[in-house]
Amino acid sequence: MRYRLPPLNAVRAFEAAARHQSFTRAAKELNVSQGAISRQVLILEDNLGKQLFRRLHREVQLTADGDSYFRAVQHALVILDAATAKTSTHGTDNTLNIKSLPTFAMRWLIPRLADFSIHHPSIRVRMTTSHELADFEREDVDAAVGYGHGNWKRLEAELIFNETIIPVCAPRLSGGGRPPRKPQELANFVLLHSMHRPARWRQWLDAVGVTDVRADDGPQFENSGMVCQAALDGLGIAIADLAFVKDDLAAGRLIVPFDFPLYRSIGYYLVYPRAKLRSAQLTKFRLWLADRARESRIVIPRHGHGAVVVSSDAEEDLPGNRTRGRRGRPHDAVAGSGAGRARRGSSAP
Numbered sequence: 113m114r115y116r117l118p119p120l121n122a123v124r125a126f127e128a129a130a131r132h133q134s135f136t137r138a139a140k141e142l143n144v145s146q147g148a149i150s151r152q153v154l155i156l157e158d159n160l161g162k163q164l165f166r167r168l169h170r171e172v173q174l175t176a177d178g179d180s181y182f183r184a185v186q187h188a189l190v191i192l193d194a195a196t197a198k199t200s201t202h203g204t205d206n207t208l209n210i211k212s213l214p215t216f217a218m219r220w221l222i223p224r225l226a227d228f229s230i231h232h233p234s235i236r237v238r239m240t241t242s243h244e245l246a247d248f249e250r251e252d253v254d255a256a257v258g259y260g261h262g263n264w265k266r267l268e269a270e271l272i273f274n275e276t277i278i279p280v281c282a283p284r285l286s287g288g289g290r291p292p293r294k295p296q297e298l299a300n301f302v303l304l305h306s307m308h309r310p311a312r313w314r315q316w317l318d319a320v321g322v323t324d325v326r327a328d329d330g331p332q333f334e335n336s337g338m339v340c341q342a343a344l345d346g347l348g349i350a351i352a353d354l355a356f357v358k359d360d361l362a363a364g365r366l367i368v369p370f371d372f373p374l375y376r377s378i379g380y381y382l383v384y385p386r387a388k389l390r391s392a393q394l395t396k397f398r399l400w401l402a403d404r405a406r407e408s409r410i411v412i413p414r415h416g417h418g419a420v421v422v423s424s425d426a427e428e429d430l431p432g433n434r435t436r437g438r439r440g441r442p443h444d445a446v447a448g449s450g451a452g453r454a455r456r457g458s459s460a461p
């Protein structure tokens with residue numbers, strides 16, 4: 113069978129330019145000049161008889177034909193790459209590179225990784241953490257855990273679970289003090305804050321109608337994992353995501369002083385480039401993660417102070433994210449979780 117193939121060097125230059133939306137960055141990736149990329153793209157356009165890019169001042173944009181061809185080319189290259197890796201004697205690396213938010217990794221993902229290793233012993237997970245979403249074009253990362261609404265441009269985003277926040281504390285606070293019995297008493301207690309989620313206390317207090325508590329008072333910690341540890345040590349009252357304190361609540365190390373969970377449309381997502389859809393290692397991880405997420409449905413342990421569920425549209429102030437106005441739903445004080453795919457464009461949080 114004779115295949116009608118375009119010049120493959122031109123295809124390679126086009127794919128890099130389309131992925132970066134830049135001839136300059138494509139040239140840097142392929143270690144050639146910008147002029148060489150431009151010439152190869154012109155060769156491909158002449159071969160196809162179609163304009164693939166609009167040349168604007170200091171930028172290029174894919175035309176409709178260019179975008180359609182880019183998707184087909186990228187799909188074909190992914191298949192070729194997978195076949196090459198499978199056939200090659202050097203294609204035996206089963207490492208899966210995951211970049212996660214620090215608290216998500218420490219409080220939720222790492223405690224479950226032993227189960228993943230049992231089910232997939234041939235896959236070696238290599239994990240790094242950061243508060244910034246991975247730059248997939250520059251970092252050796254297969255997938256990342258992002259916090260937002262699933263609207264990252266040109267990336268797949270699968271919901272792990274939505275955020276449900278509620279105050280938690282140790283059964284006995286430092287100095288032997290008792291926990292608060294109602295939200296209004298929080299004015300007399302130390303509130304613990306995450307520097308990366310500074311609005312959480314105000315959002316929760318507004319949702320339950322408490323206005324006479326200073327939401328910004330109290331110690332600040334770099335991330336929510338440190339806040340949880342401070343609460344475990346009796347330092348004060350934390351505002352925590354239920355998914356991250358499930359084990360501590362079940363073991364009695366932490367308690368919920370009053371059952372007013374705030375359900376939110378914002379949540380945690382597994383994010384990865386579309387080109388990774390063909391990765392066998394990532395596919396296994398995605399399916400495993402979806403199962404573990406469903407198991408993270410949480411029943412709030414009672415502490416004798418009611419079970420009123422509060423829902424809200426309030427969202428974290430995330431750069432590049434759009435509030436979508438989806439109300440949280442009460443589930444008899446059960447925090448929901450799920451796994452679904454979103455494909456929406458926006459910048460990373």
